[in-house]
Amino acid sequence: MTTMTKVETTQVYQVFIKATPEQIWQAITDPEFTSKYFYASRVSFENGRRKSFGPAGELWGDEAILEEDLPRKLVHGWRALYDPALAEEETSRVSWEIEPQEGGVTKLTVVHDQLEGAPKTAESVAGGWSYILSGLKTLLETGEPLSS
């Protein structure tokens, strides 16, 4: 196994969803929706903060909203409080970019960057975003969450 130095720490995830930008915006910002695809967490965007609560009501995240342009772009800080090893790392940044395409399809891109000071977070979220976005797509297109 060779060790590679990670120069670029930005992570990019993209999915095409048969839904309007407004529906996607709601799915990202409505706690009822997020509880169905975001590891059962309730996520809210209020008073300049993105707050996330786990299934038992425990605080999973509480970071600033950095940019809010309904229904096109949403940027917020990211520091995972559900794991002490991740919570002590520096705050990174998550951007949701929502772009309508032809034929009632919307392109959703999640960019997780500023991860230089959060290597464990970078490793931890790498598989998670795919799971979340795949679940979000299924939920919006079928009305049902993923079976698992």
Next chain:
Amino acid sequence: MDDDAVFKALAGPTRRLLLDRLFERDGRTLTDLESQLEMTRFGVMKHLRVLEEAGLVVSRKSGRARLHFLNPVPIRQIYDRWIDKYTEHRVTALAELKTELEAG
């Protein structure tokens, strides 16, 4: 993104190699990727385009450079759509077999 495009893109060994290179280090330029392959710039571009059309690679501008990122979401969708379904079934079948054998 349709499954056909993803399976087709994954069917090429060079394209899988490109994905592996991006997995090792993400956000690379065409020049960077080209330097690791025994292939012309045009050849690498062609393969990257197939990967981008399948949604497996997303390219983004960063200053004056264009960086290529591995997008694992389509693979996850295939997993959710195909693998999960069949492995779940197998686990259930084995569980049923066990119950039957133990009852027998």
